[in-house]
Amino acid sequence: MDFEINTSVYEKLPRSFYQRDDVVQVAKDLLGKVLISNFDGMITAGKIVETEAYCGRGDKACHANGKKTPRTQVMYGDGGYAYVYLCYGIHHLFNVVTNREGLADAVLIRAIEPLDGLDAMKERRKFTKAKLTSGPGTLTQAMGINVRMTGYDLLSDELCVASSTKGEKFKILSDVRIGVEYAEEDALRPWRFLIEGNSFVSKKVK
């Protein structure tokens, strides 16, 4: 499939999309949108098919749950910037910072359906037979996203999220978030969202 960075087809989401105060709604609205990266002369793009919401106030699963540290600083900034952190010393997980200055919410992007730059993705994934972009750590590797991109403006030309004018209809499924069992009662929040029937999600719901 051809993909062109053409504003008549793919339009960057405006800052106001990210600045909304309901991070759960933003997580749902990010499904179906297109994540685009342009690093090292390689353009890659994919449809977002799975997300998770994290709220900075009262959510024990969120890194910035009341605590402001060097790592979580960017989440306290304005919406529409990248928060990328290293997980288990190996995986770079990409989040979209949402809400306004001082309100540290974010949406973790957990899986994409590749649309463009398949060769670059496979090369970056070292041609393994494993999953290409179905998981928060694999999609970042495929798209060349790493912790150095923390703070990147998502309205930039290197890394951005755009809407497709195709307007496909789909049903949204929700489930508990993955890997946050330590968060006690907050682990039960059904804040993982995915596109029903899409085969590129990281895991099916129960």
Next chain:
DNA sequence: TCTAAGATGGGT
């Protein structure tokens, strides 16, 4: 300084 834990992924 020291250390345990972690929003995972891939192989056995």
Next chain:
DNA sequence: CCCATCTTAGAA
């Protein structure tokens, strides 16, 4: 099931 791998946060 097991483990690679290393930053971060919080404790001492």
